[in-house]
Amino acid sequence: MTLSIRAVDGKRDLRAFVDLPFRLYRDDLNWVPPLKREALALLMPEKNGWFSHAKAQLFLAEEGGRVVGRISAHIDTLALTMPARQGFGPGVGQWGLMEAERQDVFEALLARAEAWLREQGMTRALGPISMSIWEEPGLLIEGYDHPPTIMMGHAKRAYRGWIEGADYRPVKQLFTYEVDITKHFPRLVQRIIKSGEANPRIRIREVDRNRFEEEAAIILHILNDAWSDNWGFVPLTEPEIADIGVKLKPIVFNDLIRIAELDGKPVAFMITLPDMNEALKPLGGTLLPFGWAKLLLWLRRPRVRTVRVPLMGVVKTLQASRLASQLAFMLIESIRQASVANYGASRGEIGWILDDNQGMRSIAETIECRINKVYQIYERDLAA
Template structure:
């Protein structure tokens, strides 16, 4: 018998966070999420998401053993911004048993119907500003930081339940040895041309982090406003995420474009902390995880281009190409073997073309699903 219960206390929340560790115990490509970060993300009292929206977390039990988990999410900012009556599901993990997946998804469907919603979409861990998508191609390597990883049968189970494709998200791999030297030389020419138009590009100033984040927030919500599936982040949500990000960013990989002093674009790339995180048992820093994290941090050999955006009116000037070229130029200079540019909407022709121009190849795909309920 399968029983689905709502997470009600700290003990059940711990089980919710820890379930994937048992599920992927023998999977060499699995990377555990940092426990403290997951606990913060699911904290209904303190995480800024819960100031405007709601979510409940559910565990599936069979023979007193946890066999699955899921979150039912009502993102009010998304509903107000889009006008759609679409609820979301996220944090979806399940053993290889369709009956368990069905029980979890039935629970989410009922939860959304009770709130008057007509569609279900995901997986999104609150929105597509956070971790989202189901891996459907590229199971032969570990995920990079803040990218999801799952069992191959998830796609089959979601489709069997009645979900259909909503959008594919592309991840490109670019080996630093394959970035042509002529493109690196071209970057200086692009910058010279941009400077002639009053556009400057600089690295983030971490000593003025708060001021820099205020500028980036302006760019972020403006640059992505018309993108498929986008929902604006509140200032508090953005700053909450940025506070954690500050601990791992390398200023050489964070670029801000300005036009006569006005912020118009930015690019964020992060050395892939999943390399050291992979060594942490159950994502714990204590008692010895912190030492492992510091030791294996020195062995990071890849970078992820996490996000890159330009406000409207500045998208065909070569700024995006410059951002990508500088990210991989820095990666090459630091001795990194390759980088990942992810995720990119499959219908974003400008971004896809810019990455292909520096010899990027799609090596992973994640899918977002939708279903009428």
């Protein structure tokens, strides 16, 4: 049978693009089926604010009228303006959302994605990034033995060899850390926290969900400042925040998202989410016929094993100070207590964290976290 690669065209192709992983991973007990409507929304410019500064082309691989692979090629215009020393910069395109039945299918898809990037004037490719750096960057290379938490990816073991066999070299690793949150942190950390609690200049407060847009603006300001020197940083924009807010608002709880204030000014934050994957896994990607009722019941007051910290940050002016780690420990401890008491959680996951982010890695190690998953991003010169 002849293998063909073609561009996605229309809603039917989009559905085929989304449906493929459901077949490829149906026997993988650690894959979590996403809600299909949310997976479709990420691909649609009218529903994903990332497209306000990016463009993408999706491709399907077909053989005998059957879809056997998929890939995206995309360009983030904001990423093109970032300093090259931070990973992106002029001429850097990306690919992602890659799934394939066989290596030859992957190779054909990758060649087509690279050709599209060259046509757009790109000279270097990073991947996999699916599709925004803020969504699911990197290929899982360690930690296949347990399901990912919300907004983290899963992949087949074979993909690593396929990518490296296509002359891609590792450029960055992303870690997630897990920790038993039923236990108190080490005594040194407890002393640092108590010292902060006694400092009248410091206030740790819950966010107010009733002022969602205002609180989101505060967090966005801190985030874009705190992360601005990180590898792969692209500033989150207001359209993206709006769409992320719509997606995540059902699992935003006041006691799991907190802001640290110093002399009345917001200087740090920590976002924690109950692991919705625990509720989604049994639904098989659809809310019909009764999944909607089960999910609605869960959302009223989640009871979970795991809570995930996808984002936290301290303003840049404080990052070299002892106060930065003190604020981080205070935020973590206040949310740890709420997670155990109010959601029944016993496990926390922090990340992703860049391999060269020594500050965050040190904080994770000090509270006795351990790395549980590793994701890897690859690069290749498109002129080669």
